[in-house]
Amino acid sequence: MRNTNKSVKIDGIDKKILRFLMEDARKPILEIARSIGISGAAIHQRLRKLESSGLLSGSKFVINPKVLGYTTMAYIGIFLDKAMSNPQAVKELEKIPEVLECHYTTGNWSILIKVLCKDNEHLMTVLNKKIQQIEGVSRTETFISLHQQIDRQISI
Amino acid sequence: MRNTNKSVKIDGIDKKILRFLMEDARKPILEIARSIGISGAAIHQRLRKLESSGLLSGSKFVINPKVLGYTTMAYIGIFLDKAMSNPQAVKELEKIPEVLECHYTTGNWSILIKVLCKDNEHLMTVLNKKIQQIEGVSRTETFISLHQQIDRQISI
DNA sequence: ATTGAAATATGTTCGTA
DNA sequence: TACGAACATATTTCAAT
Numbered sequence: 430m431r432n433t434n435k436s437v438k439i440d441g442i443d444k445k446i447l448r449f450l451m452e453d454a455r456k457p458i459l460e461i462a463r464s465i466g467i468s469g470a471a472i473h474q475r476l477r478k479l480e481s482s483g484l485l486s487g488s489k490f491v492i493n494p495k496v497l498g499y500t501t502m503a504y505i506g507i508f509l510d511k512a513m514s515n516p517q518a519v520k521e522l523e524k525i526p527e528v529l530e531c532h533y534t535t536g537n538w539s540i541l542i543k544v545l546c547k548d549n550e551h552l553m554t555v556l557n558k559k560i561q562q563i564e565g566v567s568r569t570e571t572f573i574s575l576h577q578q579i580d581r582q583i584s585i
Numbered sequence: 586m587r588n589t590n591k592s593v594k595i596d597g598i599d600k601k602i603l604r605f606l607m608e609d610a611r612k613p614i615l616e617i618a619r620s621i622g623i624s625g626a627a628i629h630q631r632l633r634k635l636e637s638s639g640l641l642s643g644s645k646f647v648i649n650p651k652v653l654g655y656t657t658m659a660y661i662g663i664f665l666d667k668a669m670s671n672p673q674a675v676k677e678l679e680k681i682p683e684v685l686e687c688h689y690t691t692g693n694w695s696i697l698i699k700v701l702c703k704d705n706e707h708l709m710t711v712l713n714k715k716i717q718q719i720e721g722v723s724r725t726e727t728f729i730s731l732h733q734q735i736d737r738q739i740s741i
Numbered sequence: 742a743t744t745g746a747a748a749t750a751t752g753t754t755c756g757t758a
Numbered sequence: 759t760a761c762g763a764a765c766a767t768a769t770t771t772c773a774a775t
Contacts, residue, residue, distance in 0.1 A: 437652050447648065454610035454644035457751060471760050473753065486649040488610035492603065493642040494739045496593045504660075504690070504697060519734045531735035534660070536728040541660060545739055572692040578675045579687035583650045583701055613752095613768055627743050629770065 437482045444585050446472055447479070451582055454488035494545055501546045502577065505560065506538035506570040513565020515539060521563045527555050538570070549573075593638045600741050602628055603635070607738055610644035650701055657702045658733065661716065662694035662726040669721020671695060677719045683711045694726070705729075 439447070442465065449461045458476070462469040479485045494500075509518055515533055522528050522542060530543035542560075546552040552573070560566060595603070598621065605617045614632070618625040635641045650656075665674055671689055678684050678698060686699035698716075702708040708729070716722060 447646065450646035451648065452643075452645070454646045459751060468761050469752080470754085470762075474759075482652060484648055484652040485646060487608075487647045489608070489645055489647055489738070490603065490606035490610045490641060491643045491645055492607065492640055492738065492741070496638060496640040497739070497741070499739060502688075504688070523735060526740040528735060529737055529739070530733065532658075532660070532728075532730035533732045533734060534728040534730055536726070538728075541728060541730070542735075570692070572688075572690040572694075572697060574688035574690055574697070576689045577686065578689060579679060579684060579698075581685055582645070582648065583653070583655060583685070584682040585648070585653070615768060624744055625769080626745080626771085630742075 437484055439479070439484070439585070442467065443475055443479060446475060447485075447585055450488070451585075454490075498547050499545050501548050501552050502574040503544050503546070503552055504572045504574065505542050505544060505556070506572075507540040507542065507560070507566055508537075508568040509539040510565045510567050518563055518565055522560075525555065525559050527551075527559075593640055595635070595640070595741070598623065599631055599635060602631060603641075603741055606644070607741075610646075654703050655701050657704050657708050658730040659700050659702070659708055660728045660730065661698050661700060661712070662728075663696040663698065663716070663722055664693075664724040665695040666721045666723050674719055674721055678716075681711065681715050683707075683715075 445465050446461055449456050449464075458472050459469045462472050476485070507518070509515065518540065519531055519533075522531050522540075525544075527544045527546055528542050529545055532541045533539070534541045544552065544555060546555055552571075556569065556571065560569060601621050602617055605612050605620075614628050615625045618628050632641070663674070665671065674696065675687055675689075678687050678696075681700075683700045683702055684698050685701050688697045689695070690697045700708065700711060702711055708727075712725065712727065716725060
């Protein structure tokens with residue numbers, strides 16, 4: 430059973446450990462131990478606690494999509510017909526691999542999604558052949574990200 | 586010198602390796618080796634090649650901000666005065682820890698940012714006391730993410 | 742590109758403070 | 759909590775194919 434309440438307290442040592450691992454998930458624990466002057470066993474124990482607190486939700490290898498030719502990122506605001514249920518639309522969006530994020534939002538749209546495509550043509554295909562085809566999608570507004578200037582996690 | 590051209594070719598074995606590590610960056614290479622039936626040394630070599638190709642841009646520990654009380658995520662579209670240079674605004678946005686992403690976009694706004702706050706009150710403070718204070722920011726449009734339903738990397 | 746084996750380094754557990 | 763020692767695994771290199 431995983432604890433997910435909000436009363437998790439982390440101290441300065443926890444923060445140091447996390448900052449290292451948020452930068453490089455494969456950084457050896459012993460290396461971290463040496464740089465912050467505490468034993469490897471202690472770090473191991475703290476990491477277990479942080480994991481069971483739910484604060485650590487895993488680790489990821491980050492791949493650079495540009496190297497695979499994916500250079501066009503865009504946000505798309507989607508207007509749904511009143512009749513269309515949000516969960517049903519999300520189920521369809523999940524099937525589209527180019528959709529990386531999907532948010533149910535306040536404001537103009539029902540849904541805001543982030544898509545990653547190879548180029549503008551690819552984006553157009555995704556829009557016309559995939560997203561607009563979803564039942565209940567009435568209109569979309571596309572914002573192409575010409576350049577992502579900040580990309581980071583919460584600062585701790 | 587890192588190769589960042591787009592002609593990187595990866596085969597099925599590379600994909601299998603990457604899929605494992607994109608899920609769990611700390612998964613032991615030898616474990617992956619055993620599950621796909623190839624030696625650890627071979628995986629090690631492939632990873633080195635993938636790294637030097639620029640496809641692998643690192644690894645990250647993922648932390649769950651909710652556990653620290655950060656429950657309000659929002660996208661904010663920012664209109665900049667014509668006189669205001671984009672890079673200058675970005676420099677100011679970088680100083681705001683709640684800003685996790687910043688995109689220079691086509692469409693209505695000059696900039697689209699993603700912010701993570703503890704609650705609506707915190708979001709309001711960030712908007713009024715930090716973002717609106719930036720010179721050149723004329724107007725903002727906020728979209729609160731009531732629920733993030735998809736969050737993933739490119740599928741390979 | 743791949744392998745197995747050797748050398749080095751790390752992860753993990755446990756008894757103790 | 760933290761430590762160190764002991765043990766189990768993993769990473770890394772290398773000669774050979």
